[in-house]
Amino acid sequence: MRISARAIPAVLGPVVGVLAVAEAYLDAAFASHAGAVWAPGLLLGVGIVLATWLPVAGPLVAVACFPLGLLVGAPDIGGAGLIGLIGITAWAGWRLPRRRSLLVLAAAVAAGVLTSLLAGQSPWEAIFQPVILLPGWFLGVLSRTNGERAAELTRLAAALDAERERTAEAAVAAERTRIAREVHDAVAHSVSVITLQLGGLRRQLTDPLHREVVHNLERLGRQSVAEMRGLVGILRETTSASTPEPSLNRVHELITEVGAAGLPVRLEVTGDRGDVPRLLDASAYRVLQEALTNVLRHSGGAQTTVTIGYAAEKVTLSVINEAGRAVTDTSENGGHGIIGMRERVALFRGTLRAGPEPDGGFAVRATFPLGDAA
CATH class of the missing domain: 3.30.565.10 (Histidine kinase-like ATPase, C-terminal domain)
Structure with missing residues (x-):
């Protein structure tokens, strides 16, 4: 089943928003700052959904939720925020050209590192942000590259099939020309000579019955030559097999x-x-x-x-x-x-x-x- 790239933000955004609200009220570390946690989480979900129509602006709105959460009193990014951040960077790597997806990745890393430093967290948190985001972005880029290669292989396969058909048609045309040449040069010539000799023999016969038999053979020979010449004309036609027969x-x-x-x-x-x-x-x-x-x-x-x-x-x-x-x-x-x-x-x-x-x-x-x- 093929997944539409536009459908992912539309599904991921609401999921992240719901997780952010749940985390704000179910995690004891955030219970005293519930509003400061779920409000940025909802903004993150909205930014992810906007990426469906605004593939660059939407992710930038999403990553802006982390500094905003710090300003309104959130103690940390939170698990839901980290899930959304990984998801949107991976989607950008898959959906966007390399330079534009790098812009989204750089904004996400900067927002995460800045939030960790301003929140007074350990340096490890500042290192952890790019470490966790880079693999997600890379997987998205890898998926995009594989998709482009698959499309290119499909195009090349179609081109090879078309070339194979053209080669086969050319081979058939060449064979038809060879057969036409052989029929014209060998068979038609021999039958023409036989017909002429029958005509000469008929004129020398005196028995009416014999003359009638030879006359019928001569007529049959001339008819055969005419049919073979018509067949040669059709064989030499340059139309392909897909062209309707003249009629x-x-x-x-x-x-x-x-x-x-x-x-x-x-x-x-x-x-x-x-x-x-x-x-x-x-x-x-x-x-x-x-x-x-x-x-x-x-x-x-x-x-x-x-x-x-x-x-x-x-x-x-x-x-x-x-x-x-x-x-x-x-x-x-x-x-x-x-x-x-x-x-x-x-x-x-x-x-x-x-x-x-x-x-x-x-x-x-x-x-x-x-x-x-x-």
Whole structure:
């Protein structure tokens, strides 16, 4: 259970005050000076409680009770006063920075030694005051130091965890890049060569049945190459594992982002989404993202309409901007531009048209075939 530093003075103060009153009436040595003993004791308790809000002024008020008690006739500090003095110096060492806690310690030692000397007590009493207060203050400082070290260790542990996650993400990204390179350079190349050879073989066959079988194998090979190229594109994405996968299901988020950047966009969706292949879905999202990014760069904030059409045999996208400014290629800035969009659409044997509209606007239209047409 963690103890709040602010709660300690609020509890210690009343306890010390009650002990001071009890000591004044129950200890025979103080019975004849009861009022002179419990009044400073109550002041000590009040000063300790004030330390909750005034961490330096409160302890100084508390230690002032000893010279005050001497002035009103108290014969000694008393046990309750000594308990309060040890408690407030230990709390100051724990709660306050080193210099401010030393101020409280010096005031407590000075008050105790001065009271002992003025009361005519033995020199031992003057030595006893700092001897008994220093360990209390030191324990408070030690607790503060341990707490600071624990907080620093917690911060370092969190930093190490974050660094470990970044290292793991970098390792995963590097491995994904290596796999993508191997798939592209080895597997996709080999399947492409096989597909080309099947095409050459098909043209040499005369039997229609054989030609149909080889044609189906050739079509399957081309489809496999397209799928592998799409997979390579996804593997080369630099997004982390925590980033949502690109999908037309997130089109509202995309439009919200470009809208916040200053581009007014109206979205129209027709048809039933149905079962859209994952690779095609990701590529369609990237094409739409690139088109909107280019419009945002070159349109000057003109009204833009995005239309997504779902049909049994195809998915269509259109981005129509009323400004009439051409969407130029931005590959030199790290984007794909129209060339990159054409490449993404071509992976699925689709079509992309980009150009001015008859009414003066500019449009980008992409078609992604589904099923056997892909």
